[in-house]
Amino acid sequence: MCGIVGYIGHRQAYPVVLKGLKRLEYRGYDSSGVALIDDGLRVFKKKGKVSELEEATIGQNLSGQIGIGHTRWATHGEPSDRNAHPHVSALGKLAMIHNGIIENYASIKEELQNKGYTFKSDTDTEVLLNFIEDIKENNGCSLEEALRIALKRVVGAYCILLVDCNDPHTLLAARKGSPLVIGIGKGEHFLASDASPIIEYTKEVVYVNDYQIAIVKADELILKNLGNERQTPFITKLDMELAAIEKGGYDHFMLKEIYEQPSTIHDCLRGRLKPDVNQIIMGGVDVNLDQLSKAARIMIVACGTSWHAGLVAEYLIEELCRIPVEVEYASEFRYRNPVINPGDVIIAISQSGETADTLVALENAKEKGAIIFGVVNAVGSSIARLSHAGAYTHSGPEIGVASTKAFTGQLAVLSMMALKIAQAKGTISPERFSHLLQELAAIPAKVAKILEDTTGIEAIAKKYKDARDFLFLGRGYNFPVALEGALKLKEISYIHAEGYPAAEMKHGPIALVDDKLPVLFVATKDRYYDKIVSNVQEIKARKGRVICLATEGDTIIPSMADDVMFVPDADEVLAPMLSVVPLQLLSYYTGLALGLDVDKPRNLAKSVTVE
Ligand code: M6R
Numbered sequence: 001m002c003g004i005v006g007y008i009g010h011r012q013a014y015p016v017v018l019k020g021l022k023r024l025e026y027r028g029y030d031s032s033g034v035a036l037i038d039d040g041l042r043v044f045k046k047k048g049k050v051s052e053l054e055e056a057t058i059g060q061n062l063s064g065q066i067g068i069g070h071t072r073w074a075t076h077g078e079p080s081d082r083n084a085h086p087h088v089s090a091l092g093k094l095a096m097i098h099n100g101i102i103e104n105y106a107s108i109k110e111e112l113q114n115k116g117y118t119f120k121s122d123t124d125t126e127v128l129l130n131f132i133e134d135i136k137e138n139n140g141c142s143l144e145e146a147l148r149i150a151l152k153r154v155v156g157a158y159c160i161l162l163v164d165c166n167d168p169h170t171l172l173a174a175r176k177g178s179p180l181v182i183g184i185g186k187g188e189h190f191l192a193s194d195a196s197p198i199i200e201y202t203k204e205v206v207y208v209n210d211y212q213i214a215i216v217k218a219d220e221l222i223l224k225n226l227g228n229e230r231q232t233p234f235i236t237k238l239d240m241e242l243a244a245i246e247k248g249g250y251d252h253f254m255l256k257e258i259y260e261q262p263s264t265i266h267d268c269l270r271g272r273l274k275p276d277v278n279q280i281i282m283g284g285v286d287v288n289l290d291q292l293s294k295a296a297r298i299m300i301v302a303c304g305t306s307w308h309a310g311l312v313a314e315y316l317i318e319e320l321c322r323i324p325v326e327v328e329y330a331s332e333f334r335y336r337n338p339v340i341n342p343g344d345v346i347i348a349i350s351q352s353g354e355t356a357d358t359l360v361a362l363e364n365a366k367e368k369g370a371i372i373f374g375v376v377n378a379v380g381s382s383i384a385r386l387s388h389a390g391a392y393t394h395s396g397p398e399i400g401v402a403s404t405k406a407f408t409g410q411l412a413v414l415s416m417m418a419l420k421i422a423q424a425k426g427t428i429s430p431e432r433f434s435h436l437l438q439e440l441a442a443i444p445a446k447v448a449k450i451l452e453d454t455t456g457i458e459a460i461a462k463k464y465k466d467a468r469d470f471l472f473l474g475r476g477y478n479f480p481v482a483l484e485g486a487l488k489l490k491e492i493s494y495i496h497a498e499g500y501p502a503a504e505m506k507h508g509p510i511a512l513v514d515d516k517l518p519v520l521f522v523a524t525k526d527r528y529y530d531k532i533v534s535n536v537q538e539i540k541a542r543k544g545r546v547i548c549l550a551t552e553g554d555t556i557i558p559s560m561a562d563d564v565m566f567v568p569d570a571d572e573v574l575a576p577m578l579s580v581v582p583l584q585l586l587s588y589y590t591g592l593a594l595g596l597d598v599d600k601p602r603n604l605a606k607s608v609t610v611e
Contacts, residue, residue, distance in 0.1 A: 002085075002099035002605075003027040003071040004180070005197050006161045008171045009188020009218045013067030014057075016190070020197030021050045021069045023245060026253075026399050027099075027193060028073025028605045031084035035095035036064035041165035043095055045084035049600075065218075066168050068161040068191075070097035073605040076105070077122025087126040089133040090117055093165050094143070096132075098125040099193060100157035100178040108153070128154065132162070144215060147172055148226055151213075157356060161191060173214040179354050179382060179607075180208040182221060184235060189216045193607075194378070195238050196245045196397060203238040207380050236380060244396045252592075253599050254400035254492070258584050262448040264395040264405045265577065268412040269444070275437040278430075280416050280423075284373070284389040291371060292417075293424040295345040297324045299370075301333050301361050302349035303608070305403035305487065309375075309410035310349050311480035312576050316415060319573065320422035334361035342369030348390075349414075350374070351398055351406035352607040353381020362386055375413050377406050391417065401604045402491050404584045407484065408447070411577045415440060439571045443578070446568040450581045454589075457582050460547060460563045461589030464518045470495055471509060472583075473502035474522035475532055481522050481576045485583035492591035492598050502528075502535040513544040520586075521561075522579050525551040526572035536560050549579055 003024025007013040017034050025032075032053045033045030044060065046053040050071055070085035077083035085097040102108070105124035108131050115134065119126050128150065136146035143164050151158075157177030164170070173180060173191055183190035183198035183205050190198045191214075195205060206221065208214055212231060215222040223231045250256035272282050285292065292298075298317060300310035307329060314325040328338070334357060340346075346365050350358050353376040362372050362383065374387030377395050384390060393409030419436055422428035428436075464470070470489055474482035483499035490497045500509055502521065513519065519539045523532045533556060539546055540560060548561035551569050558564045565586075567578040591598040 002073050002193070004097055004099050004159055004161055004191070004193045005069040006067065006171055006173065006191035006216075007188070008066045008216055009185060010065065011188065012062070013064050014062040017067045017069035018050070018054060020190075020192055021053075021071050023196040024193055025050050025071050026401055026600065026605075027607050028071050029600050030072055030074050030079030031081070032069065032071040033084045033086050034067055034069040035086040035097075035163060036062060036067040037163055037165050037168045038064035041088070041092070041095055041163075043086055043088055045081050045086070047079055047081050047084060064168070066163060066171055068095065068097050068163055068171070075101055076124045083121045083123055085125060087121060087123065087129050089129050091133060091137070094129060094133055094162060096125060096129040096160055096162045098128065099159045100176075102128050102154055102158065103156035104154065128158075128160070129162075143167070144172060144213065147174060147213060148228060151176070152226055159193065169217055171216040173208065173216060175208045175212060176210045177356060177359065180214075182206045182208060182214060182216065184221065187219050189218065189221060191216065195240060199238055199240055199242055199245070204235050205238055206233040206235055207385070239379065240397065245399060252400065252588070254402055254404060254588050257398055257400050257405045258581065258588065259451055260396070261405050261408050261581065262444040262451070265408050265412050265447060266444040267394045267396075268409045269416070269440065272416055273437060273440055275434070275441045278434050278437060280420050280437070282391050282416060282420060284391045285417055285420050288371070288373065288389045289420065289424050291343075292345060292373070293321070293421050295323055297326065298345045298347060300325060300327045300347045300349065301330045301358060301365070303330050303355050303357055305407050305484060306349040306351060306410060308480045308484040308487070309407055309414060310347070311483070312411055312477060313347070313414040313418065315477050316418040316573055317421070320418045320428050321425055322427045323421070330355065330357040330361040334364060340365050340368040340370050344370045345373060346370045347373045347375060348383055348387060349410055350381075350383045351377045351403055353378040353383040354607045355383070356608060359383055359386065375410055377409060400599050401601055402488055402584075402587070402598070407580060408577050412440070412443070415574060436571060436573065439574050443570070443574060446570060446578055447581055449568055450578065454585050457565055457585045458589045460565065461586050462593050463563065464545075464547070465493070465590050465593040467495055467516070467518050469512065469517055470497040471505070471512065471517060471519045472497060472499040472522070473505055473519060473535065474499075475502045475528035476526060477572050477576050478522035478524060478526070478579055481579045481583065482520075484580055485520065485522070485586070488584055488587035489590060491601050491604060492587040493594055493596065494602070495590065502532055505535065506538065510538070510542065513539055513542045515543040515545070518545045518547055520547040520549065522549045523557045524549065524567060524572070524575055524579055525554060525569060526575065533557065533560070549582055
């Protein structure tokens with residue numbers, strides 16, 4: 001949520017910062033801005049996409065070898081030029097960008113107002129900036145010291161970059177709860193919310209930790225804690241290629257990422273799944289296998305699509321491992337004072353590894369002695385680092401705001417985990433274990449088959465694009481898939497969509513059914529097949545418009561549906577990795593048919609780093 005970029009070095013900062021903002025635009029895109037220091041401070045800000053900022057800066061003096069840039073997802077104050085970052089301090093000397101929320105900004109603002117301060121924006125960021133300047137001026141201290149004093153008063157989350165027009169050789173940065181990566185170049189440093197603006201220039205990076213302040217010069221990086229003690233920067237090497245964050249010939253990142261799934265699932269399984277020797281090797285699981293298999297219960301904590309992956313895992317773990325599982329929305333789990341005992345196992349699922357609700361829920365649980373197992377995509381992210389152990393999904397950078405390949409990667413990891421635990425506990429027969437290993441190995445090729453011809457799905461999207469509402473129904477393992485299908489459609493096409501267990505439909509939602517409502521059944525061949533056939537009949541009897549996702553070769557379900565999409569046959573416990581793919585495509589093509597920006601849907605941001 002909000003993208004942050006900074007540069008200091010021998011290059012002109014503006015092109016580096018602007019390119020970085022374009023790469024980070026998926027994090028927020030309601031306004032953007034840059035601040036440059038050369039012979040003074042120059043700030044350019046614009047409501048709208050980064051391209052509008054770029055246009056607004058044509059013909060301007062954009063020189064300077066130090067610069068900061070921001071792409072915003074509004075929290076305090078509507079999207080507008082004046083609420084866009086960077087903000088400039090009252091004395092006009094400092095400029096700052098911020099990702100996060102300063103929760104006690106109102107009381108600080110009141111303090112400053114009592115001293116005569118006025119504010120140009122509605123943001124919490126401008127309040128913090130003036131607070132820092134006020135401390136600096138009144139205490140006669142350095143900006144670094146003023147920043148430290150101010151941050152000790154701050155409640156909330158932040159990643160900030162701060163520059164002073166009187167010191168064009170220093171960029172200050174600080175983080176708590178919102179991510180910050182610093183790229184180390186030769187005589188230059190790059191700062192960003194994630195590594196995507198950096199990899200083009202260097203692969204050596206430092207992940208800044210919570211409560212650290214970075215004092216960044218062209219050829220020096222100093223990290224300190226809020227107690228002014230120096231801390232050694234830990235340099236890691238990025239394992240990412242530039243191509244991974246470019247569209248690679250596709251019209252949209254979402255489509256590229258849907259099409260990447262055969263290879264991303266394969267990458268996730270590679271080196272872990274060994275059907276030929278009937279084995280699964282997962283470092284993080286192996287060393288904690290005893291703890292995982294002896295767990296009296298497992299809690300899964302996540303948000304959004306990752307929460308849906310957690311629901312699939314609940315079915316998997318309970319069925320295969322016979323361990324009770326609770327799947328929690330991180331935001332609820334965090335605040336409802338859950339019972340957590342030392343040694344409890346929590347599986348945290350997150351694509352970005354930076355989701356604020358999940359992160360803070362885990363911090364609280366960790367303090368109470370829970371063992372945190374992270375299923376995370378973004379390498380080196382906050383949740384990955386907070387976890388005691390874990391398994392990366394290896395899906396590569398996911399840029400489209402709608403999560404697609406991360407979901408199937410999460411399912412692949414969670415399936416392998418469940419199988420490993422079940423094997424260790426002896427709750428799965430050797431025959432079923434080896435059958436599921438073979439089935440899992442076949443998933444990438446089956447996803448590729450779905451993607452071979454998507455014209456039918458595109459036609460269905462065009463036919464139903466003007467629907468006002470949509471119902472997605474499924475049973476068993478396909479229930480979370482129905483939820484995910486509804487979430488995708490809402491996000492990308494803005495059509496109101498609900499996901500329900502198919503049997504639950506008659507306890508209320510069936511009242512919505514008329515000859516206008518499209519009802520999509522995830523009705524693949526599984527143990528619930530006969531039941532779902534009855535549910536389809538119930539909708540038909542009420543003249544609903546029925547779309548079915550069926551198993552190739554099935555003739556009964558297609559004969560009942562107005563429209564049908566097919567997936568290859570698979571064991572039902574692994575089927576969600578297939579059935580979700582046509583639903584991802586359906587939402588993509590619906591958004592496209594409606595002329596919407598599928599990569600940057602309104603009001604959304606990729607990484608939700610505020611609560
Ligand atoms: O990065 P995370 O997996 O923690 O993100 C969780 C949700 O914010 C995310 O899945 C969101 O629901 C997506 N927009 C879904 O497409």
